[in-house]
Amino acid sequence: MIDNYLNKIIYGDCLNIFRDIPDNSVDITFADPPFNLNKKYHSTKDNLKLLEYLDWCEKWLNEMVRVTKPTGSIFVHNIPKWLTYYASFLNKNAYFKHWISWDAPSAPMGKTLQPSHYGILFYAKESKDNKFYEIRYRHKRCRKCNYLYKDYGGKKAGLHPFGPLVSDVWTDIHRVKHNKYRDEHPCQLPIHLLERIILMSTDENDIVLDPFSGTGTTAIAAKRLGRNYVGIEFDNEYVQISENKLKQEESNSKIDDIWVSFFLRDIVTIRDKDWDKLSKTFIIPENIANIDKSVIIPKNGKNNSYILKKERIDDLPIFIRQQ
């Protein structure tokens, strides 16, 4: 019964735990597996032989598809090299939707192109009736002068006040770099990356399963957005870190009754279908063309149910700090 696992981080090997999870029982599965790049985890060997690694990956990918509901989606994050293999496995029993390119530069390796994106494979369990919501992100602006980066010429008045629809190239979410935000984990993902995925593929109270939970990023995003989570993690220390963090989280990432994703004090992802209601909570210039130089701001920013942790205020861009 999936109910026994809801809103827990289960300590164990995901292939063992998957055996107890019924077919078609969760709304989405998201995996950020070990990259087999010899990273320094506490308990996992991250340097398997190629065929051993791929054979293992095919097993948990099949399990992800099996437990996902017919309306649900399967997401897998990794470097492009491994995603090419994963896609060939997933193509056998799920439906390709997108290869999301997450712009996240890493160190130059020399003698080859500098790797500058991670990929997120997005598959639907069935070709019809896949649950999906269009989402929007904020217009990109100059950090210092606040102007829109892109020159829309004479088309500014037709801009969406909040921001463009999200495409399959994500450039506005940065890797977790500052040590003060990191746990003792070599590859923690940003929470608002997972929030974006959850907002576009699930509804309130849906179930999100992550078989490689790490320090609980997916579970935290799900909890903040009022979804149920199931995390599986092989390393007890990461399980403890996740549980401690989850105790401090609330399901309150919303404006009025609308779930949104925040980063620091800014709203970074919304659902397109929520804009009519959300727009009433923002101060929007009458002439939309003026958003060229001014950010739309929540009317009631300080009373939002989401509370910014104090230590993060210094990291805000100046124009948001002064609101």
Ligand SMILES: C[S@@+](CC[C@H](N)C(=O)[O-])C[C@H]1O[C@@H](n2cnc3c(N)ncnc32)[C@H](O)[C@@H]1O
């Ligand atoms: C790339 S990390 C995931 C990081 C996670 N997305 C986060 O933001 O914290 C992969 C995780 O999978 C765990 N792991 C490796 N093999 C596992 C297995 N067979 N079952 C469950 N967890 C496993 C590792 O301990 C590691 O924490």
